[in-house]
Amino acid sequence: MPVKRYEKDLEKIINNNSYRILRETVKYGKNLVYQGKKYLNLSSNDYLGISSDFEIWNSFIKNKIINKNNFTGSNSSSRLLTGNSEHYTQLEDYLAGLYKSEAALVFNSGYHANIGILPALTTKNDLIINDKFVHASIIDGIRLSEAKVICYRHNDLEQLAEILSKKRHFYENVFIVTESIFSMDGDIADLKKLVSLKNKYTAFLYADEAHAIGVMGNRGLGVCEELNLVSQIDFIIGTFGKAVASQGAFVICNNVFRNYLVNKMRSLIFTTSLPPINLEWTYYVLHLVIKMQDQRNHLKHISEYFRNKILSLGFESNGSSQIIPLIVGENSKCIKFSEYLQDNGIFILPVRPPTVPEGTSRLRFSLTANINISEIDNIIRLLKKY
Structure with missing residues (x-):
């Protein structure tokens, strides 16, 4: 069997300290157990602490499953055949109402959303x-599109403005694409300026809010x-797999775009739809999330506290959200740093290329609302000792 090439590639990955494995973990609130040892979990996207809150889950089981019993574990069909249940309609109507938008469309995951929307909407x-x-x-979705692509330096909106001024008139439609909170750096895009640029140059703005849903804004x-820009962003992408503690994703847009995506978006059309129980759980949790302002305030407080402490110790970090990177640099050094923290009960994993640029391997501290200040202080103490 001709597998030599793959064996050699794996050897290169191992020698470059970039080899990845799948770890089997069991979560208990803000903690997890891995290989029989208990850790404080700093690598999760469970920003509001919902995914491992068994009280919430048990309440859902009791009130929604035992008492109603009107949904199952699978639709066994794509949405365009027989998989578009009432549970989809309920969830999408609720999302559209929350955002005061014409329409919402739900997908199987954030990946399904991002690889499908731009290829469906763009041409050469x-x-x-x-x-x-x-x-x-998003990069994968862009690669699948027929559109011309230009990349601007991270958060460099002056360069973006220059590109727009020089290139806009050559194209029928222009799509400006950004995340709101960047997943590996924790910094926040200047959406106000982006809205201004998209209006000036008659472009569409596509904002991926995956790491902001549940965390930012009054609801x-x-x-x-947070910035009162909902009505001014053409495509708001959100995910249910992080703070909402479920599975799936959505786009907020107008009716024309929703109908167009239903007819053109391959990652929506050619996949089995989400299970009804999943859709009901998402709908149930969203009603809780919009009321969890105390948790959002606490998360903001501990994030600012932790970031300031890290900077005061002389470590390189950036951002202004619950995602706090500690830039280490070399892969091997980053691995050793993470192993030190794991030895001391902190579950933090190294983030290495190609996830981040070469030479910027990092520890990505992902804070959640059920972590307290004393636990943050313990991490700071460990960082001081390293």
Whole structure:
């Protein structure tokens, strides 16, 4: 069997300290157990602490499953055949109402959303201009599109403006693509300026709010809500797999775009739809998320506290969200740093290329609302000792 090439590639990955494995973990609130040892979990996207809150889950089981018993574990069909249940309609109507938008459309995951929307909407007559640090799923979607693509330096909106001024008139439609909170750096895009640029140059703005949903805004609807920009962003992408503690994703857009995606978006059309129980759980949790302002305030407080402490120790970090990177540099050094923290009960994993640029391997501290200040202080103490 001709597998030599793959064996050699794996050897290179191992020698470069970039080899990845799948770890079997069991979560208990803010903690997890891995290989029989208990850790404080600093690598999760469970920003509001919902995914391992068994009280919430048990309440859902009791009130929604035992008492109603009107949904199952699978639709066994794509949405365009027989998989578009009432549970989809209920969830999408609720999302559209939250955002005061014409429409919402739900997908199987953030990856399904990001690899499908831009290829469906663009042609060779269009231009996509994306921030250099957008998520890999967005990059994959851009690669699948027929549009011309130009990348601007991370959060460099002066360069973006220059590109627009020089290139806009050559294309039918232009799509400006960004994340709101960047997943590996924790910094926040200047959505106000981006809205201004998209209006000036008659472009569409595509904002991925995956790491902002549940965390930012009075009701957890993201940076767009925080800045009162919901009605001015053409495509708001959100995910249920992080703070909402479920599975799936959505786009907020107008009816024309929703109908167009239903007819053109391959990653929506050619996949089995989400299970009804999943859709009901998402709907149930969203009603909780919009009320969790105390948790959002606490998360903001501990994030600012932790970031300031890290900077005061002389470590390199950036951002202004619950995602706090500690830039280490070399892969091997980053691995050793993470192993030290794991030895001391902190579950933090090294983030290495190609997830981040070469030479910027990092520890990505992902804070959640059920972590307290004393636990943050313990991490700071460990960082001081290293």
